[in-house]
Amino acid sequence: MRALTHDSRTRTGEPLPALLKRPGARAELRRCLGQRPDSPAWDRAWGHLIAYLPEPSGTGAHAAQTVEDEQRAFVTVAAMVCAQAPAARALDLAAPQAGADAGSLGAAMAVGTATHHAYTREGALHRLILLSRQNTDGIHRLLPGTVKQLRDKATPLDWVRLIGDLADWRRRHRETARWWIQDYHRTLHRLDNAAKPTDPNHAESETP
Secondary structure (H helix, E strand, O other), rough: HHHHHHHHEOOOOOOOOOHHHHHHHHHHHHHHOOOOOOHHHHHHHHHHHHHOOOOOOOOOOHHHHHHHHHEEEEEHHHHHHHOOOOHHHHHHHHHOOOOOOOOHHHHHHHHHHHHHOOOOHHHHHHHHHHHHOOHHHHHHHHHHHHHHHHHHOOOOHHHHHHHHHHHHHHHHHHHHHHHHHHHHHHHHHHHHHHHHOOOOOHHHHOOO
């Protein structure tokens, strides 16, 4: 994800702004949201991302499927980053590693709910359950709306972890979905406990 948030240089030494600073690149990546890899939108997106993708390795149908899943995850997350509102993009550019410790999507949903008011508690849980029931096409289609709602409220997200979860979705989506939902409840529990008064005399001091 470094290409999205960090300036770099071309092979000839010319400055190359981060993708988030390039309106044309952002627009072409946004068009990939919800689209399958055989969509014409992806044909243009590769030109912005191919330099940052590893060369495919291995042979056979399984290896090819793994490469497709990994690349699709990378493009989908890059598209979500580019589709953010200007304020959220500015946060990523100002502090590219700010979400590195955000945990799974479930943990981020809990923080977004309890701290940033992106969802109601029941709404966040319903959304996670809905995502957990999706196949590969479904998760790539529905996840961008969830992410947008979180980022519109400045909820931190670990983009790199999200790529990994999406890349593994075909093989282990049940485990990933379970982790998301468990992390949601676990993080909410921790935040609720942290918000409780620590002074045992607090309740008495509040009594008229």
